[in-house]
Amino acid sequence: MNALMMSTLSAAALLVSLNLQAAPLSAEDQIEYRQAGYSFMSWNMGKIKAQVVDGSVPFDAKQVQAAANVVAAIANSGMGALYGPDTAQDKMGDKTRLKPEFFKNLEQAGTLAKNFNAAANALATEAATGDKEKIKVAFGEVGGTCKACHDQFRSKSK
Template sequence: MKKSILFGVIALSVAATASAQVKPEDQIKFRQAGYSFMSWNMGKIKANVEGEFNAQQVQAAANAIAAIAGSGMGALYGPGTDKDIGDRKTRAKPELFQNMEDVGKLAMDFNAAAANLAQAAASGDKAAVQKAFGETGATCKACHDKYRAD
C-alpha cells in the first residue's frame, strides 16, 4: 500500500511537469483517445465474458487497459483543460479540478483494478476475469458518476 501511495505522489509530480509541455487542447485530445481505447478494450472483454471466451483476446485487452491506466494520464488534466478549447470539447466537470485528492484516490483505485484485471486475464480463468472486470468497471463508474458530464 505504501508503495502505491509513493507511486501516486511521484506520478502526480511528473504529471504536473509533463502537462506543462503539452498544449491544453492536446491534453484533452490525448486523454480522450486513451479513454476511448480503454473503452474499446473493455467492450472486447465484455463480449468475451458474455459469449465465447477467448483467453488471448481477453489478456491482450486487459493488458492494454492496465498499460493506459498506469501511463500517468493525470498529466493530461493540466491547467486550462477544465473547459472546452475551440472545437475540442471536454466532459470533465469543473469539480474534478477542485477535488484532486479524491480524483487521485479514484485513479489509484482504477489503476489497481486494471492491474488486477490483467492478472486475472493472464490466468485464463473466465470466472476470475468476470469478477475483476466488474470491479474495474465499478472504478470507472465511480469517477464518471462524480466527475464526468453526460
C-alpha cells in the same frame, strides 16, 4: 504480474514521460490525448465484455489477456499528466466533459485514479490466469471504478 506485462507498462510509462517532458501540451492536446486513451481502453473493455460477460463472442483467453494488458498499460501510463487546470468544461466548453469540480477535489480524484489503476492491474492479473469467472469479477471492478469517477467528475453531455 508477468514479465511481458511489466515490460509493456514500463515502456508505456517511459514513452509518456519522454513525450510530456519534450514539450508542454496545450489544453486541447491534453484533452485529445486523454480522450484517445480512454477510447482505446473502452474498445478493449468491450472486447473483454463480449467474451466474458455477454458471451456474444467465443472466449479466447489470449485475446482477453491482451485486451486486459492494454487497459492496465494505459491506466498506468501517467494519464494524470493530461489533466491540466485549463482542461475542464469551464475553460474548454464542449471539447470535454470534465467538470471543474475535479480541480476542487484533487485528493478524491487521486484516490479514484489509484482505485482504477489497481482494478486495471487486477484485471490483467486475472486475465493471465485464463479463469473466466475471475476475469468477470475483475472486469466488474474496473467498470465500477470508471463509474465512480464518471459519476463524480464527468458531465453527462459536452
